[in-house]
Amino acid sequence: xxxxxxxxxxxxxxxxxxxxxxxxxxxxxxxxxxxxxxxxxxxxxxxxxxxxxxxxxxxxxxxxxxxxxxxxxxxxxxxxxxxxxxxxxxxxxxxxxxxxxxxxxxxxxxxxxxxxxxxxxxxxxxxxxxxxxxxxxxxxxxxxxxxxxxxxxxxxxxxxxxxxxxxxxxxxxxxxxxxxxxxxxxxxxxxxxxxxxxxxxxxxxxxxxxxxxxxxxxxxxxxxxxxxxxxxxxxxxxxxxxxxxxxxxxxxxxxxxxxxxxxxxxxxxxxxxxxxxxxxxxxxxxxxxxxxxxxxxxxxxxxxxxxxxxxxxxxxxxxxxxxxxxxxxxxxxxxxxxxxxxxxxxxxxxxxxxxxxxxxxxxxxxxxxxxxxxxxxxxxxxxxxxxxxxxxxxxxxxxxxxxxxxxxxxxxxxxxxxxxxxxxxxxxxxxxxxxxxxxxxxxxxxxxxxxxxxxxxx
Numbered sequence: 001x002x003x004x005x006x007x008x009x010x011x012x013x014x015x016x017x018x019x020x021x022x023x024x025x026x027x028x029x030x031x032x033x034x035x036x037x038x039x040x041x042x043x044x045x046x047x048x049x050x051x052x053x054x055x056x057x058x059x060x061x062x063x064x065x066x067x068x069x070x071x072x073x074x075x076x077x078x079x080x081x082x083x084x085x086x087x088x089x090x091x092x093x094x095x096x097x098x099x100x101x102x103x104x105x106x107x108x109x110x111x112x113x114x115x116x117x118x119x120x121x122x123x124x125x126x127x128x129x130x131x132x133x134x135x136x137x138x139x140x141x142x143x144x145x146x147x148x149x150x151x152x153x154x155x156x157x158x159x160x161x162x163x164x165x166x167x168x169x170x171x172x173x174x175x176x177x178x179x180x181x182x183x184x185x186x187x188x189x190x191x192x193x194x195x196x197x198x199x200x201x202x203x204x205x206x207x208x209x210x211x212x213x214x215x216x217x218x219x220x221x222x223x224x225x226x227x228x229x230x231x232x233x234x235x236x237x238x239x240x241x242x243x244x245x246x247x248x249x250x251x252x253x254x255x256x257x258x259x260x261x262x263x264x265x266x267x268x269x270x271x272x273x274x275x276x277x278x279x280x281x282x283x284x285x286x287x288x289x290x291x292x293x294x295x296x297x298x299x300x301x302x303x304x305x306x307x308x309x310x311x312x313x314x315x316x317x318x319x320x321x322x323x324x325x326x327x328x329x330x331x332x333x334x335x336x337x338x339x340x341x342x343x344x345x346x347x348x349x350x351x352x353x354x355x356x357x358x359x360x361x362x363x364x365x366x367x368x369x370x371x372x373x374x375x376x377x378x379x380x381x382x383x384x385x386x387x388x389x390x391x392x393x394x395x396x397x398x399x400x401x402x403x404x405x406x407x408x409x410x411x412x413x414x415x416x417x418x419x420x421x422x423x424x425x426x427x428x429x430x431x432x433x434x435x436x437x438x439x440x441x442x443x444x445x446x447x448x449x450x451x452x453x454x455x456x457x458x
Contacts, residue, residue, distance in 0.1 A: 008026060008028040008241070008244055008245075009029065010025070010029045010311070011157075012029075012241065014234040014237040014238060014241065015234065015237055016233035016234040016235075016236065017233040018212060018233075019211060019212055019230045019233045019234055020159070020211060020212040021211055021230070021231075021234055021257075021260070021310070022159060022310035022311055022312045023241070023253070023256070023310060024252060024253075024256050024309045024310055024311075024375070024376075025311075025376070025377060025378065026245060026249040026252060026253070027246060027248055027249050028244055028245055028246065028249050043378070044377075044378045044379065044385050044414040044415075045154070045311065045314060045378075045385065046154070046314075046385055046386065046387060046413050046414040046416070046442060047308045047314045047315070047316075047382065047385065047386040047387070048147055048150050048154075048314065048315045048316070048386070048387050048389075048442070049304055049308075049315075049316045049317075049318070049368075049386060049387070049388045049389070050127055050146065050147050050188070050189075050316070050317040050318070050389045051317075051318050051365070051388065051389065051390045051391075052123065052126050052127070052188045052317070052318070052319050052320065052391065052392055053320045053321055053361055053390070053391070053392050053406070054119070054122065054123070054320075054321045054322065054323045054325070054338075054392055054394065055321070055323070055325075055338060055339060055341075055342035055392075055394060055397040056342060056392065056394040056395050056396050056397035056398075056401075056405070056406070057069070057070045057085065057354075057355070057358045057392075057395075057397075057406045058070065058085070058344070058351050058352070058354040058355035058358055059071055059084065059085065059355065059358070059404075059406070060395035060396040060397075060401075060403070060404040060405070060406070061344070061346055061351060061396045061398060061399075062346065063346060063348065063351055064351055064355065064396075065404070067083060068083045068084055069083070069084060069085055069351070069352075069355040069358070070084055070085055070086065070100070070355075070358065070406055071084065071098060071100035071101070071422070071424065072084055072086070072098070072422055074422065075422045075423065075424045076421065076422065077420045077421055077422075079098070079422040081093070085355050085356075085359035085362055086098065086359075086362055086408065087359065087362075088359065088362050088363035088365070088366055089362065089365065089366065089408070089410070091366060092366055092369050092410065093419070093420050094419050094420045095369065095383060095410050095411055095419045095420075096408060096409070096410050096419055096420065096421075097408065097409040097410075097417055097418070097419055097420075097421045097422075097423065097458060098407075098408045098409075098421070098422040098423065099407045099408065099409065099423050099425065099434050099456070099458075100404070100407070100422065100423070100424045100425070101404050101424050101425045101426070101427065101429060102404075102405055102407060102425050102429050102430065102431040102433070102434055103395070103402055103403045103404070103405065103428060103429065103430060103431060104122070104125050104126070104129060104393035104394070104395075104402040104405050104430075104431045105129075105131075105402065105430060105451055106121075106125040106128070106129050106130050106131040106132075106393070106402075106432075106450060106451060107121045107122045107125040107131075107393045107394065107402040108131075108401075108402050110131060111134075113134065113179065114134055114178070114179075116178050116400075117134070117177070117178030117179065117180055118394065118400040118401075118402070119177075119185070119323035119324050119394075119400070120176050120177055120178050120180035120184055120185050120323065121180065121184060121393075122323060122392065122393040122394045122402070123184065123185055123186065123187065123188050123319065123323060123393070124142045124183075124184040124185075124187060124188070124190070124196070125142075125393040125402075126188050126391070126392055126393040127145035127146045127147055127188050127189065127190070127317070127435075128142050128143035128144065128145045128146075128190055128450060129143070129430065129431055129432035129435060129449065129450025129451055129452070130142050130143030130193070130451075132184050134178075134179045134180060135179070135180070135181055136175030136179055136180065136181050137181065138181075139194075140181050140183055140184065140194060140196065141193050141194055142184070142190055142193055142196070143190060143193050143450060144190055144191065144192055144193060145189050145190040145317075146389075146435045146438070146439065146449070147162060147189055147315050147316075148162065148189055148190060148191050148192075148197070148315075149439060149444055149446065149449075150315055150439070150442055150444055151314070151315040153442070153443065153444045154314050154315070154443075155313065155314050155315055157311075158311055158312060158313050158314050159312055159313070160209065160210065160307070160312055160313040161313065161315065162189065162197075162313055162314075162315035162316065162317070163200070163206065163209065163210075163303075163304070163307065163313050163315075163316045163317075164187075164188075164189045164197045164198065164199040164200065164316075164317050165199055165200055165201075165206060165300050165303075165304075165316065165317065165318045165319070166186070166199035166200065166201045166318070166319040166322075167201065167293065167296050167300065167318070167319065167320050167321065168201070168319075168321055168322040168325055168327070169201065169284070169285070169322065170182075170186040170198070170199055170201060170322070183196045184196075185322065185323055186198075186199060186319075186322070187199065188317055188319050189317045199317075199319055201285075201286065201289055202286040202288040202289055203267050203270070203288055203289070203290075203296075203299050203300065203303060204267050204271065204286075204288035205288070206300070206303050207263065207264065207267055207303065210303065210306070210307050210310075210312050210313075211230055211260070211312075229261055229264055230260075230264065231257055231260065231261055231264075238253070238257070241253070252376070256306075256309065256310070259302075259306055259309075260306060263299070263302050263303065263306060266299060267288060267299070270287075270288060270289075270290050270295075270299075271287050271288050274287045274288070274289075274291075275287050293327065293329060293331075294331055294364065297320065297364050298364065298367050300318055301364075301367055301368040301371060302371065304316045304318070304368070305368065305371040305372055305375065308372070308375075308382055308386065309375045309382060320361065321338060323339075324339045325337075325338050325339055326338060326339050326340065329357055329360055329361075331360060332356055332357045332359070332360035333356060334353045334354075334356050334357050334360075336350075336353060338357065341353055341354045341357055342354060342397030342398060343397065343398050344397075344398050345398060346398060354397075358406075362390070365388075365390060365410065368388070369383055369388070369410055369411075372386055372411070380412075383410075383411050383412070384411070384412045384414070384415075385411075385412070385413070385414045386411040386412075386413070387409060387410075387411050387413035387416075387417060387438065387442070388409065388410040388411050389407075389409055389438075390406075390407070390408050390409075390410070391405060391406050391407035391408065391431075392405060392406055393405055393431070405431055407431065407434065409438075413438075413441060413442065416441040416442070417441065417458060418458070421458065423456065423457065423458060425456055429453075429456065430450065430451050430452055430453060431450075432449050432450035432451050432452035432453075433452050433453060433454060433455060433456050434456055435449045435450065435452070436448065436449040436452040436454070436455055437455040437456050437458060440455065441458075
C-alpha cells in the first residue's frame with residue numbers, strides 16, 4: 001500500500017450559483033502518518049457562544065438564595081442541582097461550570113437621572129461590563145464585548161467573523177426609555193465602544209448569511225419561491241470532493257449536508273405556515289420567525305452548531321429575550337408574563353413560579369449541548385472544543401439590582417475548562433473578573449476587562 005502526504009485543504013468549500021458551503025473537519029484534511037496536532041488543520045479551534053437572558057433569576061432574591069433556586073448549596077464538584085433551576089443540566093454536569101455570586105456593577109445607576117433605567121442598560125453591560133453612556137442619540141458609548149475581543153483574536157480564517165442572533169424583536173432606532181438608546185437594549189455584542197452590532201432575528205437571514213444562498217437579495221427572494229434546496233446548486237462540487245474521501249469522511253459529509261438540508265426544510269415549513277393566512281401568535285414577526293419560542297431557540301442553536309461544524313464562524317451571541325418582555329412561556333407551566341413574573345414581590349408562590357420559568361429557559365440549553373457533542377472535532381467533539389456562556393447582568397429582577405447575577409459555563413473550551421464545578425466568588429466580585437479569566441484561558445492577552453479587579457479560580 002502506498003501512502004502519500006496529499007490531503008484535502010481545511011479551507012475547501014462547495015460552490016454553485018451564489019451558494020458557498022464550507023466543510024467540516026475530515027480525516028482527509030490531515031496528512032497521512034502525521035500527528036494531527038502538528039498540522040494546521042489538526043489544531044484545536046475553540047468556538048465561543050454567548051447566551052444572554054434577562055430579568056434576573058429567582059435564585060438572586062433573598063428567599064431564592066435560601067432555597068437554592070439558582071446556585072447549589074455546595075461548591076466544588078459535589079453540588080446537588082435538584083433544588084435549582086439548573087437541574088436540566090444534570091446530564092451534562094461534567095461539562096458545566098457554575099460561577100455564582102458575581103456582580104455587574106456597570107449596569108447600576110451612577111447618577112440620579114439614571115435611576116430606573118436598569119433594564120435598558122443591562123443588555124449592553126452583560127458582555128462588556130462597562131457602564132453605558134446615557135443617550136437617546138447616535139453618540140452611544142459602552143465598551144468592546146468579550147465575544148468581539150475573542151473574534152478579533154481567533155476569527156481571521158473563518159468566512160464570517162461572528163454572528164449575532166436574537167429571539168425577540170429588536171428596534172435599534174431612537175430611544176427606548178429612561179433616556180437610553182434602543183441599541184443598548186437590543187445589542188449584547190459591541191465591536192468597539194461606539195459600534196454595537198445588530199442582531200438577526202429571522203432564521204432565514206442567518207441561513208443565507210452562513211451559506212451565501214442566492215447571491216443578491218433579488219436572487220434569494222426568487223429562490224425562496226421555489227422548492228429548490230441550496231444543495232441542488234452544489235451537486236457537482238459534492239461529487240468532485242467525494243472522490244477524495246474515505247468511507248468515514250463520506251459518511252461525515254452526508255450527515256453534514258443532511259443537517260443543512262433539514263435546517264433549510266424547517267425554515268421553509270415555518271415560512272409556508274406563517275404565510276398561509278392562518279392567525280399567528282406573533283403577527284408582527286417576520287415570516288421566517290416561528291411563533292413558538294421553543295422552536296425558534298432550537299433552530300437558532302442548530303444554525304450555530306452547523307456554523308461551528310463547518311468553521312463558517314467561531315463566535316456567536318444569542319439574546320434569548322428582550323428586557324421588559326411580557327412573553328408567556330406555556331411550556332414552563334406558568335402563564336404569567338415574563339416581566340411581570342420577575343416582579344414577584346419576594347412572595348413565596350410567585351418566586352417559585354419565576355424559578356420555574358428560569359428552569360424552562362435553562363432546559364433548552366441541553367439541546368444545544370447535545371448537538372455539539374454529536375459533532376466530531378479534533379480530540380473529541382465540538383462540545384469539547386466550545387465554550388458556552390449563559391447569564392445576564394441583572395440579579396434580582398424584583399429589585400432591579402445587579403448583584404449575584406446568574407452565570408454558568410458549558411463545554412471544555414479545548415481543555416481550558418474542566419467542568420463539574422461550582423465556584424462561589426467572594427461578595428462583591430465583579431462579573432468582569434470571570435470574563436478576564438475566560439479571555440486569558442482563550443488566549444486573549446488583556447491586562448483588564450471592564451471593572452475587573454483580577455482573575456477567579458476555575
